[in-house]
Amino acid sequence: NAGVTQTPKFRVLKTGQSMTLLCAQDMNHEYMYWYRQDPGMGLRLIHYSVGEGTTAKGEVPDGYNVSRLKKQNFLLGLESAAPSQTSVYFCASSYSRQGGYNEQFFGPGTRLTVL
């Protein structure tokens, strides 16, 4: 099993360009998440999904859109990139467990620079 994979691993964009980050998981997890991690800020939740066809906003959703058309994939889109979106982006997935003790499995991250 590959676990959680992210594409691409690195990307440099110019301000105003658009791109899509792809996250795929092969563990049949219901929940999927997109985070960004900036120095000194920890991981902040951008959007999440509790099942195929559903998405919801997290802590920092502005400037991003997501889609979950298939259970195994969760896409993060930047319509018009800004330098403030320079960050490391992590995708994660988890089961939905009674009591909330659901371990998250993370992808290796995408390092995005917006010039």
Added chain:
Amino acid sequence: RKEVEQDPGPFNVPEGATVAFNCTYSNSASQSFFWYRQDCRKEPKLLMSVYSSGNEDGRFTAQLNRASQYISLLIRDSKLSDSATYLCVVNETPGGSYIPTFGRGTSLIVHP
């Protein structure tokens, strides 16, 4: 304001030392609690879940204090390989889903 607070450190300790981290959370309705470990430029990985009864895994012990709204992580007999950032995670349940909030992490450096 971050709802999950951690001392960023770094905690600089010699091999063999015992070190403890705390993490406070603001939402008394929080449901579940975790410690994750993150190595430099790598993804976070689950270290331990933190249950009401506390739990221990080898040199690592985690405790939950609901009354005071904090969780703790104790590492005994520190190894060089324990050097990493330790992330506290708290799950809340808006609308029935379990949504995680991460602390900013505590950096641990174990030196010879």
